[in-house]
Amino acid sequence: MSTVDNSVSGAVPGAPAPRRQPAWLKLWPVQALLFLALLVAVWAVTEALNLVIPAYQGQILLFTGINVIITLGLNLITGVTGQLSLGHAAFMAIGAYAAAICTVSLHLPFALALLLGGLVAALFGVVLGFPTLRLSGDYLAIATLGFAEIVRVVNTNLKITNGAIGYYGIQKRVDLPLVAMLAVAAVAAMAWLENSRNGRAMRSVREDEIAATASGVNTTFYKIQAFAVGAFFAGVGGGLYAHTTTFIQPTDFGFLKSVEQLSMVVLGGMGSIAGTVLGTIVLTAAPELLRFMSNYRMLVYGATLIVLMIFRPGGLLGGVDLRDAVRRALMLGRSRTVRTSVGGDGQ
Amino acid sequence: MRRLSAKGFLALLLVAAMAVSVAGCSTGSSSGKSDNGPIKIGFLGAKTGNVAIYGLNGLKGLHMAIDEINAAGGVLGRQIQLLEEDDAGQKDQATNITTKYVTADHVAAIIGDPTTGITRVAGQIANSHETVIMSFGSTGTGVVEIGPYVFRDTLLDAIAGPAMVDYAISKKGWKNFALVTSKNNDFSVSLSSIFRDAIKAKGGNIVVEESIQDGDTDFSGQVTNIKAKSPDVIVFSGYYTEGGLIMKEVRKQGLNNVVMIGGDGLQGADFWKLGGEATEGSISYAGFSSEQASGKTADFIKKFHDKYNEDPELFAAQAYDAIYIIASAMKAANSADPKVYRDKLAQTKNYEGVSGTITFRENREPLKSPVYLLQVSGAKDPASAKFTLLDKVPVK
Amino acid sequence: MAQFLQQMVNGLALGSIYALIALGYTMVYGIIALINFAYGEIYMFGAFTGLFLVLTWKANLYLAIFGAMAFTTVLGLVVERVAYRPLRRSRNAGRLSALISAIGASIFLSTLMVLLHGPATTGFPTLFQNRNFVLGGASISLYQILIIGVSALLMVGLDLFVRYTKTGRAMRALSQDADAAALMGVNTDLMIAITFAIGSALAGAAGVLAGIYFNAVQPYMGLMAGLKAFAAAVLGGIGSIPGAVVGGLLIGLAEIMGVAAKLSDWKDAFAFAILILVLLVKPSGLLGRSIIKKV
Known part of the structure; x- marks a missing residue:
């Protein structure tokens, strides 16, 4: 794997240039401490926020945070690695059921249940990752869609999930500070992953699979890795969802849920963490914000998707390099090369 | 960096406006619990x-x-x-x-x-x-x-469901039941298990069990299976939409003398609007009857x-x-x-x-007594069809 | 045995409906490689138009079908013009932007129908007296014959059209290499519009026929039908007209055979399980051309 680093950084036009940072910032204990400090700060802020903001807005924020964790996973699969998935809700379902079964039937601690939910989903991510070896583009999309439908039907028929009646009796264990911390941790983990050697390799799979293979990137390995990690995030998000609503049914994780998650990623800007977060915020809040339109709400929602795609086809933040923009605004450095390619043309 | 086009800027502005209005959502100061106002x-x-x-x-x-x-x-x-x-x-x-x-x-x-x-x-x-x-x-x-x-x-099914089965076995003399469940409908799954237990407890046989899904429109496969077992009656625990469509298919396949019985999910005019004449004589229950209406x-x-x-x-x-x-x-x-x-x-x-x-x-838990057993009549003309009273069963 | 034959007939009729919808799907995809998610909604609008014509103007079967086809043709063109063409023109629009736009169109159209009609399922009035014919123990209804016949007819007609007319040749050229076709003087916008028009007309016909056959018309009927048709098109090899029919029939048969085998609980999983298995063995679908990607 040692060849990957050199080959990939050459092959990818969008790979970030090395940053000029003080040497002490690069030490991992320093970074870990900074990260911990960030989490504590997030916790403190949201605890305070929790006291101030009304419960309704807090509830929307909470679902936004859960969705961010889930869509970041999808962004890794579809946005970064270029593998179009129409079945992300299946991983969420697997994580939700696994975590719920862990806390309700097995009486495991909540944190462990969340982790296990994520891991079980990741396992299925690996299983689903294998077809990607042979499929690409829309064929892969329909295979993932089929996988999600199969998961839904299985959940409807299994005893352990209580079938269509749904799984109830789950304790409410989720609050805003917890979700906020996990969401921030998810963003940090994704940023770290995308800027690592693995992330660059994944990007190279999206940009040009053949070129990536020729440069020595084990594309199979990175595709499966993307599915596993993406599914893990969805699984954790699913566990959070189950312990928020306290009741889950197979129909909660249907095709429309997958479509909604994909819309969030594409709307914000494929392959961009900031874009995914923004898209998720917008689309989680949109149904609530559009409430005043009453019956016309979903009509406007559909039309908004079309209009936004026409005017910002690369997504809200597509083609905008946030870090670059911030740096330029602060005059901290010269503008880097323009990234012209926008995610989504992969394969 | 690519410059934002005017259109793109507008789109961003739209989103920003939406984001701002989430913060500005009014919290509603007037309280329903206060003593004045609506x-x-x-x-x-x-x-x-x-x-x-x-x-x-x-x-x-x-x-x-x-x-x-x-x-x-x-x-x-x-x-x-x-x-x-x-x-x-x-x-x-x-x-x-x-x-x-x-x-x-x-x-x-x-x-x-x-x-x-x-x-x-x-x-x-x-x-x-x-x-x-x-x-x-x-x-x-x-x-x-x-x-x-x-x-x-x-009207709780745990009370009314057994009353319905009791009527079917003791008054109608039906023995062989075909039980159809809508597998993705929690109401139907629960009611089916009530029906299943009641049929067994009262000495009836379930000769065939079939499952469908809410939203399905093709029931030809299930009805062919049911027809092969020639049951006395079809018990369906789901809603009127699928109920009507199933009965339509039952007649289409030439199974002519079998009616449907089911829960209050069948209470809706769409039952005969969709099923037409095929729903004539089908039985459902409810907490009231429009004929004997107070x-x-x-x-x-x-x-x-x-x-x-x-x-x-x-x-x-x-x-x-x-x-x-x-x-x-x-x-x-x-x-x-x-x-x-x-x-x-x-x-x-x-x-x-x-x-x-x-x-x-x-x-x-609500108790609605008596339970009214109602039968579809006049389904030939969906405009004037209705549920007529068959029996009144007091429950407690 | 008679029961098995009966299930075969049931499966063929259901499969023909899937095939009918898959035909339009595969055409659009074959030309511009766009998963037209709003396709299921166009099918739904076709069914409602037919219903409307029958209820208000007492139209007969043919009028209902042609009226619905005319309306969905226009609707398909409008959707293409509003939701897809601007994206095709845009330099930055990837295929996923088009997909999201299509999803937006799909949500818009199904919500619109809920507002216009309400969410209830409506039955189709009887347009002609149904009759059952008994063939070797299995009974086949006039409806089933109609569905199977119309699907076969449309498939052959469409195949001939794409093979032998000038427009059809232009379409095929476009599907192989859009840029080269444009350079050879093919009006790509016009051809894509014609493709959408034909595909939408087929969806309209399918909508009315499905409405009559199932006796149920509902604003959300397009979603599952669209997904199954998509699966059928991919199974047969997307872009291939006979492939769509083969795929549709296979999925219909598989579902009904699953029910016959007492596995109706798992019915909705069959179509997709078969699809995934086929794709794993032959990723380009049963009758699809495999494309070798070159550097």
Whole structure:
């Protein structure tokens, strides 16, 4: 794997240039401490926020945070690695059921249940990752869609999930500070992953699979890795969802849920963490914000998707390099090369 | 960096405006619990999405009831104001709305959701904020168990289902049953297990079990299987849409003398509108009969017909009752504060509603007695078809 | 045996409906490689138009079908013009932007129908007296014959059109290499519009026929039908006209055979399980051309 680093950084036009940072910032204990400090700060802020903001807005924020964790996973699969998935809700379902079964039937601690939910989903991510070896583009999309439908039907028929009646009796264990911390941790983990050697390799799979293979990137390995990690995030998000609503049914994780998650990623800007977060915020809040339109709400929602795609086809933040923009605004450095390619043309 | 085009800028601006308005969402200062101003009631249900039909039907009944109450001077001298948000049949949206109702709008009661699933989710929130919630459609378990503020005014299948099976075996002499379940509908799955137990307990045989899904339109495979076992009757635990379509297919395949029996899910004019003549003689149960209607039920049906030009569906009647039951509890307690009137509500006894006579038992489960067994007649002409009374079974 | 034959007939009829919808799907995809998610909604609008014509103007079967086809043709063109063409023109629009736009169109159209009609399922009035014919123990209804016949007819007609007319040749050229075709003087916008028009007309016909056959028309009927048709098109090899029919028939048969084998609980999983298995063995679908990607 040692060849990957050199080959990939050459092959990818969008790979970030090395940053000029003080040497002490690069030490991992320093970074870990900074990260911990960030989490504590997030916790403190949201605890305070929790006291101030009304419960309704807090509830929307909470679902936004859960969705961010889930869509970041999808962004890794579809946005970064270029593998179009129409079945992300299946991983969420697997994580939700696994975590719920862990806390309700097995009486495991909540944190462990969340982790296990994520891991079980990741396992299925690996299983689903294998077809990607042979499929690409829309064929892969329909295979993932089929996988999600199969998961839904299985959940409807299994005893352990209580079938269509749904799984109830789950304790409410989720609050805003917890979700906020996990969401921030998810963003940090994704940023770290995308800027690592693995992330660059994944990007190279999206940009040009053949070129990536020729440069020595084990594309199979990175595709499966993307599915596993993406599914893990969805699984954790699913566990959070189950312990928020306290009741889950197979129909909660249907095709429309997958479509909604994909819309969030594409709307914000494929392959961009900031874009995914923004898209998720917008689309989680949109149904609530559009409430005043009453019956016309979903009509406007559909039309908004079309209009936004026409005017910002690369997504809200597509083609905008946030870090670059911030740096330029602060005059901290010269503008880097323009990234012209926008995610989504992969394969 | 690519410059934003003017159009792109506009799009971004649009989004920014939306984001800002989330922060500016008013929290609603006027409280439904305060002693003046209108009494706020929150409707919970789907107005869009694939379970919208149940929410929209309930809403028709609610509108009618509230118009009547307000025209008659309101409750405790205050008008009723209905807040109606759409949960689209989704639990996250339902969570958001319920939170909004109980914390921002301070509603005096929530009416909904028609489905058991969402009532379980919303019930937790309403109960923990000591706000009354009354479902006009849920029949599954795990609803009133949530806590003292959770109610429903439905006819419970655990009571009516066995009464129906008993009638089929002892009065009709049917022995061999085909049981059809809608596998993705929690109501149907629960009711099927009630039917299954009742049939076994009363000595009947289930010769074939088939499953379908809500939203299916092709039942040819299942009906061919059923036909091969020649049952005396088809028991279907789902809703009228699929029920009507199944019967249509049953006749299409030449299975001519078999009728359908089922729960109150079959109570809807769409049953014969979709199934046509094939539904003639099919039996369902309900908490009332339009023939033997007390003046109130007959009056309701007539007024409903005048207003919406259609017959009231079960959920419309139950939503209509829900608001009246709550209103009379408020009157009895002389308060619109859920903490105060909840006790009176729980003591509701023999309330003459349009969907039946309702008593809340100790555990707040509704008891509707007698159970009316109703038979479809005149299905040849869907415009004038109706459920006619077959039998009245007292239950307790 | 008779029961098995009966299930075969049931499966063929259901499969023919899937095939009919898949035909339009595969055409659009074959030309511009766009998963047209709004396709299911166009099918739904076709069914409602037919219903409307029958209820208000007492139209007969043919009028209902042609009326619905005319309306969905226009609707398909409008959707193409509003939701897809601007994206095709845009330099930055990837295929996923088009997909999201299509999803937006799909949500818009199904919500619009809920507003216009309400969410209830409506039955189709009887347009002609149904009759059952008994063939070797299995009974086949006039409806089933109609569905199977119309699907076969449309498939052959469409195949001939694409093979032998000038427009058809232009379409095929476009599907192989859009830029080269444009350079050779093919009006790509016009050809894509014609493709959408034909595909939407087929969806309209399918909508009315499905409405009559199932006796149920509902605003959300397009979603599952669209997904199954998509699966059928991919199974047969997307872009291939006979492939769409083969795929549709296979999925219909598989579902009904699953029910016959007492596995109706798992019915909805069959179509997709078969699809995934086929794709794993032959990723380009049963009758699809495999494309070798070159550097």
